Amino acid sequence: MTDYRSIKYKVPTLNLDGTTEASPVEGEMWYDSGKFNLGTSQSFASVWSSGGNLGTASDLLAGAGTQSAGLCMGGRDGGTEDTTQEYDGTSWSAGGDLITGNHYVAGAGTQAAGLIFGGTSPGAPYTSDVTEEYDGSAWSSGGNLATARYGLAGGGTQSAGLSMGGRDNGNDKTEEYDGTSWSSGGDLITGRYILAGCGTIAAGLCFGGYESGTKNETEEYDGTSWSAGGDLITGRHYTAGAGTQSAGLSMGGTGGTDVTEEYDGSAWSAGGDLITGRIYLAAAGTQSAGLCFGGNGPSNVTEEYNPGPGSYDELFTASQGL
Secondary structure, three states: OOOOOHHOOOOOOOOOOOOOOOOOOOOOOEEEEOOEOOOOOOOOOEEEOOOOOOOEEEEEEEEEEEEOEEEEOEEEOOOOOOEEEEEEEOOOEEEEOOOOOOOOOEEEOOOEEEEEOOOOOOOOOOOOOOOOEOOOOEEEOOOOOOOOOOOOOOEEEOOOOEOOOEEEEOOOOOEEEOOOOOOOOOOOOOOOOOOEEEEEOOOOOEEOOOOOOOOOOOEEEEOOOEEEEOOOOOEEOOOOEEOOOOOEEEOOEEEEOOOEEEOOOOOOOEEEOOOOOOOOOEEOOOOOOEEEOOOOOOOEEEEEEEEHHHHHHOOOOOOEEE
């Protein structure tokens, strides 16, 4: 007769409250909080879902904030827009109008402390150096960019903003904002415009864009200089970005209108495709709670990015209480 002691399965004890010492896999059993659990085969893949439509459709716009407190600024809808829209995680509402309507703009900060800079506006000069600050209700004038540019990317906060790239003698320019004025930072390795960016002054990230062809280069900023990161899988321009240097998110753009990629601080991997492929869109939020809105058309589409049905809390649900 078979000796039970020689074949018994030692059930591990694991803590799944965020301090897990090991990661269960499909078919593995473990004990946690008075229950035996069995791993299922669900996936962790993140997916896009539809959010509330923008009140004013727009493209070549800027975004900031989070998935539950997003900020949409400027853009174009037949003509340059001065509109501001605020997202509460379900629907958009009107905020205070920009002082100067712009498109091809960049944004940073939060819904209650937003920043918009650069772009193009009607009349001379065509390229803008304008910076404006938002207090959650109204815009006020900030310090002008040192180099006027459009098609640039942004990151950081209202009091510590980062501008990257752009066109009109500034395609390799980096500038840093201290809440009052802009100063020069380290130049990009690869100058480009209509690129995307995210992160902070001390840990910035830029990717994609265009300059004599579509770019797939990614660069990382340490507060002083840029270094090469892992290339996008699909090079794109007119793309949008969100997140951080170690957890970035890119979506849409010419060359891959429905493409989403996730950055881990070293390399990009494929994410869930956009429901509605677009260029000229804007983004906000994080890699695990992203938000994108607007785009060519102009579009009023809003989408939210979240872990899919196989999210961690739901993945290991087959259990039996003792």
